[in-house]
Amino acid sequence: MIDPLSPSSSKDHTTFHTLTRERAFRHPPSDRSDVPALDQLVAPHIESFNALLEGGTEDGRGLLAIGIEEVGEKVVFDGKENDGMPWGGKITYRIDKIAIGRPMVPEKDKLSVERRIFPSEARERLTSYRSRLTATIRWRYTGPDGESAEHEEIKDCGMLPIMVRSNRCNLRDLPATELIKRGDESSSFGGYFIVNGNEKIIRYLIVPRRHHPLNIYRPSFAKRGVSYTPYGCQIRCVRPDQSACTNTIHYLSNGGATLRFAWRKVEYMIPLMLILKALVNASDKEVFEGLIQGEYDNTFLTDRVELLLRGQKNWGLYTGTQCLDYLGEKFRVVLNVPEDWSNIQVGGFLLQKVVLVHLPSPRDKFRMLIFMLRKLYSLVSGATCADNPDSPQHHEVLLPGFLYGMIIKERFDDCLLAVKALIQKDLRENKAKDFKNPRYFTSVLSKTNWDIGNKLSYFLATGNLVSPTGLDLQQTSGYTIVAEKLNFYRYLSHFRCIHRGAFFAELKTTTVRKLLPESWGFLCPVHTPDGSPCGLLNHLSHTCKIVTASLDSSQIPALLSAHGMTQVFASTVDGRRMVVVQLDGRIIGWASPAKSKQLANFLRRQKTEGDSRVPLDMEIGYVPVTKGGQYPGLYLFTSRSRMMRPVTYLENGKVDHVGSFEQVYMDIACTPPEIEKGVSTHVELDPTSMLSVIANLTPFSDFNQSPRNMYQCQMGKQSMGTPSTAISKRTDNKMYRLQSGQTPVVRPDLHNHYGFDSFPNGTNAIVAVISYTGYDMEDAMILNKSAHERGFGYGTIYKSEIFDLASAPGSARRSKPTLHFGLGKDVKPEAPWRSFLSEDGLPHLGVKVKYGDPLCGYIDEIKGWTRVHKYKGDEVAYIDEVRLLGSDVGDSELQKVHIKLRIPRAAVIGDKFSSRHGQKGVCSQKYPTEDMPFTESGMQPDVIINPHAFPSRMTIGMFVESLAGKAGALHGIAQDATPFRFSDTDRPVDYFGEQLRMAGYNYYGNEPMYSGITGQEFSADIYIGLVYYQRLRHMVNDKFQVRTTGPVDPLTRQPVKGRKRAGGIRFGEMERDALIAHGTSFLLQDRLMNCSDYSTAWVCRTCGSLITLGFDDVTGDKTGRREYCRICDNTLIEDKIGEDDKKKVGMLVKGLNERKGEMDVVAVPYVFRYLCAEMACMGIKLNLTVT
Amino acid sequence: MSESQQDTRWQSQNPNPMAPRPSTFKAPDVLNYLCADCGAENGIKSGENIRCKECGHRVLYKPRTYRIVQFEAR
């Protein structure tokens, strides 16, 4: 007989694909990854990182190479004037090459057989997964006797964290079998960094779409200065190395316009005319014709252009050279350019660095600025509307790799500037004697800090961006997140989440959070958290792709010209008849609206047909001419970072990729029956394309009320499941594991597609909807005790305990270690420690520990004693794994251990469970099986929920799941629960009801049931079926908080707060109000006084002061102490005794009158005494009236 | 019932029993740690470098104890 699980056999008739799955588990593919669909989901992360080193441009260079070219040469002069060189000799230096290796064992280590380092080692040893970064620096000296040879030095720039499974990772392209061999999961897809053992992700961030000018109406613009108005036109330009620079044209009420940009976080405004002239030496006529475009009778336009031109006259700058000279003079210091540059050179440099940086040619820049100004005028006149900057139409994604590259580039720039600063300092202090000696520059290099890897580690570990330029981004922190492996749902959604930006989180208005129709198909409308990040933290739909490759668009202009586009250099363009044609923010021509629509259709046909000149991922944004709508034109995008998604093009039935810009003006039918003849051009591949991976996994979500699906997206991510298939190789701080996970009977198709069977997330449960015993009210659920005993919802928590002797008390810093793991001679053979720890000081595996038990022991060499590190958790735990962690090179003795503790967590009363329909509840009782109700076939429910959970929540999907699950279980089939598969004519009730009927059950899923207590039949039939239940990680054992007495705050003597510190729960003002309202004053007294900071204090009956207590030791008949008021008593004496008597010694007898200054004991809250003391410090007296 | 009778009865009820634990069983003197990469056993003495003697890997696991770990079944 052939083994049905051998890799060659392929028969699998089950709908659960049990054999296929089991085969995949036993024989993982050796030629590809386990689940290729998962690799697709994280591809933008990895591809954007890969682009740093290869394939950044058409010529195959990486983005880093382009970046350092952009950084360019730096120049330092020694300032010693000599003939022909007014600034003296100079050193010119630049970075020539950047190289990033692969993570390898250091050269020092001679013993390792495997030289590569794999991510699993970084995780296990709690280090970073990184490789060496080096830069080649070239410099030469130019003196009076000419130029010296170019010198070169390779500089070590530290260890750079590497993205797992990128082109610098040792796991790149490894098949599943190899991944397992290297201690990873068979389906691990990478896309994250490992920093100090944590998996860190750079989160996608929404940024304005590049190379598309936006008309913006923003009242805050008017506050920027005199005559500023709320109107502006903004464009985000991106250089070839993916770093950005935003330009804004402001409309001024005096007819002028200024261009705003930021340089090193400082904003500058330059009159636009100055720039237009400086760019191409434009004459006034040229500017006038460009802006008017034949609309001579448009007085609105002509008036403003006239004012603009007249305004320029005030500057007295007439030619382009004059303008450049002027700009250069003003910006020389700011730009930090070489001293020997002329003003004109500096001016040119400014235009190149900050004005429309995506366009290299000044003529293109000029045309674009003119276009932007025209667009701005049309906004002011009301001919077109302002663009919505919150709309996904005008968004793109900041990709992790590109951001990483931008930071690296900037750090290199910083290093070069630091070198310059150091040389200049040396020159000032006259230390740079041998300036021209190549060895001098080498010494300067060695004195500057080039540890860029460390800076990037900091960025990944904290998410804080330290940047002198700000990188044209709006936030300085929150760029990275930890990829928590709580369960697979959560882990996966980290890679698909996309954030709007920290800036918008603080905004009081909710407009940015709105779900806009423009986001259809790109952002999941369901999968967003509720609460503060709602609508800001979105998730990409599962079909949404992000363009990471650079597309070849060089043929497009010629292609369009050949098909009737008016070329860009045409002498006259009629602005009323023609609309612009732009390619990636460059004006490539003009066409009439009808013609441009034709061109758009032509391009779409070509790209879907696979024309090599028109890339499939090109976006063809045809904006039609409307009244008061968006500014018309044909906008083509081939740039990176855009969101694209596949749909079917109806004209030829082929797959087309559409972007978020063009989609707004397209007619895409959701399903084939919805196609409207002559209107629809596209149809969705599947109506579920608009949902994220997680939202897709909610069965029959189209039957649920929408918020319930949102809740399920949240709860699916916090259920106990299967965090990893390589648990023994993981060192996460805390991991939740469901021991008895099952594959759901009812699941959508995508469950198989994305391989979720490897990561079960819940259990199939028989659920009866019945009000029984009363323990199921208010969302509580009754658990069958026997189901619980069979392992329903049984979970485990793994906690990591890391103990490092280097940071233990008594360790010797920066010398040979004096602490060693082990049990010394002072620990006697019968010592109780020895039942936990073995001779090596490490715990026995499998031993049970409770609070205060030793986890590991170490010997202090100097003091000669043995100490132990104790377990501080409240729960009983078992030692699961003990790891002995070596050093990077493996040349040190044991100093650090990782102990994995296993805490069993069987389901208990108070633990939270939920179905996949946002129906959460806590277990209120584990009911004995003999008392549970039963059906005629003898079935008992595992879970009982109350019927009241349904009417207000309308989670019909759960009913359908129950029905489908029951039928599936009876027939032994998996049920497809993909949403939008049923309709009013083809109802799920009929489909599954028929299946139930065939199995001999009630068509509607109801069954007669009998009370488990009386054995009598219920008068109503009970809806009973099979529902997949998740156990949520919120467990009472982590939550319960009780105290009678306990720690108090030292200052106020009130109970401390916080569960961790055995604190109490605040009994606040509103609770106080309730007690007052009930008239339960004794209870009030008890809570707020006796159980809080009850104290007694002495108070003076006369003056009412709490803080004037004095003591006297009294001897005689009333031996003891006598308390008196230090104020009242003294004044009494002074009153009684005259001025003269005061001088007499012995006359000063206190307490002549016993009744005055008498003290009483009162009960007051301790904080009140504290308040009195604090008030007294400020000279305010508090009096109590004692009666 | 004699002791041998008990044994045969036990064996008939447990057709595939584990080999009885030898009474002379003793835990080894030195605990051998297991390499996280190649799985080789490594006798590491106190103060020795933490690395596999076979392959040079820098993470070692402590093996499960030979002592009988028994808990009250509840």
Ligand SMILES: [Zn+2]
């Ligand atoms: Zn080894």
